[in-house]
Amino acid sequence: MARFRNKRKVFVKPIAKKKNQQASVDHVTGDKVPKSFVFSRGKLPGSLKQLQVDLRKLMLPFTALNLKEKKRNNLKDFLNVAGPMGVTHFLLLSKTxxxxxxxVARTPQGPTLTFKIHEYSLATDVAQSQKHPRCPRDLFNNSPLVVLSGFGTGDQHLKLTTIMFQNIFPAIDIKTVKLSSCQRIVLLNYNKETKLIDFRHYSIRLQPVGVSRRLRKFVQNHQIPNLRDLQDISDYVTKAGYGSESEADDEAATVTLANDIGRANRASTKSAVKLQEIGPRMTIQLIKIEEGLCSGGIIFNEYGSDFEKKKDSNEIVKDQKDLDEQED
Structure with missing residues (x-):
């Protein structure tokens, strides 16, 4: 007689979404959350490769930090992958x-803004120039804020630049944003005389106003202070050099907090806003805007009619040919 096996039903437990899992829709604009690919076209020297790594960290958390590139990959390969992954912007580094x-390009149909990098400093260079560099573990868990200065001249190409950089990071709602998530800021300052853009990347930290450095560290750290050579706890607080500290308590740089941030900054109290540069740092110049993705009609050309007059001998044209060849 045949035996009947007792088949047990397999139950697959649904995977719970992690609290820190990033949403795919921007709750402020209702559009897709901006995501980016940072990669290179052509061969880069070592310093520019490190700049590419720094830019990927700057674009966190909505970027591919460990994006793999191969020499045979062309722009279409990245574009084919970008669609399913929801990537909205490309940042391409190249060297002539x-x-x-x-x-900086919007996928899949452009426009594309081309910037010439006049000067740059890596994040490691910025950190080495500081006495106390600061880079907490959770610094890159949230996107940076974007501040644009000097772009309100009314010129069409500057308006396009403003729109591009505003849309490359998720929008924020001032009424609902959590202050604890605002830990970084990207600043772009346009100089209309030199036509150069200063690109800076800072970390944001708050310090309670009117509190000595010793008390601040005592509250922030979980270590018991060394009171061995002191008679009383008051000696620790009022020790010479630490009791009255005038460390940038400028009224213009202070804010009144709506809620608690960390252990030292409490709601309804004043805190000083500190910016510390974390890099990378660049000085760039907008030289061209194309309608499409690294192709199409030219909306803006910094060199104007001179670009056409010196077609045969101008180094600008040679650079442009090198850039175009990198996309083939």
Whole structure:
């Protein structure tokens, strides 16, 4: 007689969404959350490769930090992958004989902004120049805030630049944003005389106003202070050099907090806003805007009619040919 096996039903427990899992829709604009690919076209020297790594960290958390590139990959390969992954922007680094370039493009149909990199400093260079560099573990858990200065001249190409950089990071709602998530800021300052853009990346930290450094560290740290050589706890608080500290308590740089942030900054109290540069740092110049993705009609050209007059001998044209060849 045949035996009947007792088949047990397999139950697959649904995977719970992690609290820190990033949403795919921006709750402020209702559009897709901006995501980016940062990669290179052509061969880069070592310093520019490190700049590419720094830019990927800057674009966190909505970027591919460990994006793998191969020499045979072309722009279409990245574009084919970008669609299913919801990538909205490309940041492309390249190098010609004259200078390095950074292109910022909206996928899949453009526009593309091409910037010439005049100067740059890596994040490690910025940290080495500081006495006390600061880079907490959770610094890159949230996108940076974006501040644009000097772009309100009314010129069409500057309006496009403003829109591009505003949309490359998720929008924030001032009424609902958590202050604890605002830990970084990207500042772009346009100089209309030199036509150069200063690109800076800072970390944001708060310090309670009117509190000595010793008390602040005592509250923030979980270590018991060394009171061995002191007679009383008051000696620790009022010790010379630490009792009255005038460390940037400027009224213009202070804010009144709506809720608690960390252990030292409490709601309804004043805290001083501190910005500390974490890099990378760049000085860039907008030289061209194209309608499409690294192709199409030219909306803006910094060199104007001179670009056409010197077609045969101008180094600018040679650089442009090198950039175009990197996309083939």
């Amino acid at each position: 004989d004259a200078a390095p370039y950074l292109r």
